[in-house]
Amino acid sequence: MARSILFALLLACCQSVFAAGQLYRVTHEGNTGYLYGTVHVGRDGSYPLNEIATRALLDSKALVIELDIREDKAFQIALARHARYPERDTIQRHLTPQTFQQLVQALTRAGISLASVQQYKPWLLANLLVGAELTQHGYQRSQAVEYALLAVAQKQDKTVHELESADYQLGLFDSLDEQQQEKYLLENLAALADGDALKKSQALIEAWRAGDGPGINAAWQSATSGDSVSAGFMSRVLLGKRNPEMAANIERIMQQDQTAFVGVGMLHLVGDDGLPQLLKRRGYQVEQLD
Template sequence: MRRYVVFIFTALFSLYAASAHADKAVTQTTSPSANGQKHVIPQRGTLYRATHGSNVSYLFGTIHVGQTAFYPLEPQVTRALSDAKKLVIEVDINNTEAMRLAIMRHGIYPDGQTINRHLSADGSVQLRQALKRVDIPFESVARMKPWMIANLLLIQEMARNGFPTEQGIEKYFISIAQEQNKPIQELETADYQLSLFDSMTDAEQEEYLRENLAELANGDAMKKALALISAWQNADARALDGALLEMQKGETASDRFLQQVLLDKRNPNMANKVETLLKTDKTSFVAVGALHLLGDKGVPSLLQKRGYEVQKIY
């Protein structure tokens, strides 16, 4: 279940990326192959077009990690962003001070407290074993909360497998928007996003951590994450919908948290923000985690139920 974090949660790890900025964005829509011929750039993720009168909002589903091979994105996406008057993302990940303050408030224990006070004996042993496997000293994470350590280890494992956060789709879009002098607007704040994880009880946080550690240790976390990235990379709608259905079947506390809090609680608020954009902006481009756009409770479906015209482009 935890592998879905790379699709729906963006704020936490921008401070831990190996680089503060993505490579300079490439906006060309075709590129030469080895024999000098041009090839068509494949579709990625999922793309919707919502309209209200003459106003348009494009909704693109992202992942929050990436690699240079993903870029440039295909013409429909780059044209939609070029046409838009503003870029809208979940959180402005370039606002590192807001990130730092949110992490200190929600992800770090107060002075004098360590994670040992909040974990069972078995949980502490499992954590120390996991940290030893990846050569991270316990002292470097001792004041981090369990949910934060779990997500940090997952993101670091993603980076080791060639998918770092500094190559994430949001950074790519931000670089294009900056080149085109477009305003950048956020749907949420870093403080709000991290407060959702901090809302878990100690017991729920330990369960979240231990499930993550087990999946990282046996390889399931990367196996499933890579399958989801492949689905996004190939715009495989059936695989993405299947991933959402699998998550909805989860029976653990952390499964329910992911579905009920990170998706179901946030999607209506995101739909509210997009609705405002449709009423006030001629053209906007909205980039959010791909799972926010899927299913009956996804943002496109919520907008459609409110009477807006929503077209799935792919």
């Protein structure tokens, strides 16, 4: 009865449009799990899961996400280790004058003071500016799908597993050398200036909301294609390196828990080396539910 009441309450929080995303059922030797694609921002205050995903989550014994975003202390430690220059060192010493000037202009447009971020490395500044652009257009990190998943897990007293750590994730960006970091920043500054950054982010978010498989695939192609540092890093590291590691961790967790609901960024589910295909190669049956 309590589960049915919670299910009804969760659906009552939804507004007129249910988010679809993509949901897979994963089974192997009597173990069942669910694999769900998420986006890391939200808007409008609407509950981000549709009825099928909500039921799958409530029926699961454990929630598995990339990172428990409630754990700010671990993130701050990782940030200090991988994303900030030592005291008395600043971003200006690591960029050409031309790039630094473009950065200052972008920070001014975003309403961010240079003094508040001058110890941040170029890759973090690039990501910060893209995030600020999304925020200005109504997208909030606080409305990310992960928060809804964690809220259900807390109400249901579910075990929460992390696939990665903040130190690992930020360390991946810190693996870029100084030249690559400056190019990564320049590419993102250009995409912000011509509106391409916002356009690409909105395309993925709207495709996710509509459960638009071709649209999601197009967003993945756009993010991973070309000879830019950003595309190469996305293809080679953020997806190519992490997906096999995620698949191995998902398999380990599924062997421990009877039913696990795994929520990861939508792009991890796309392509021949996406998580559904990788799990199939490991002998799992993978069925798309929506």
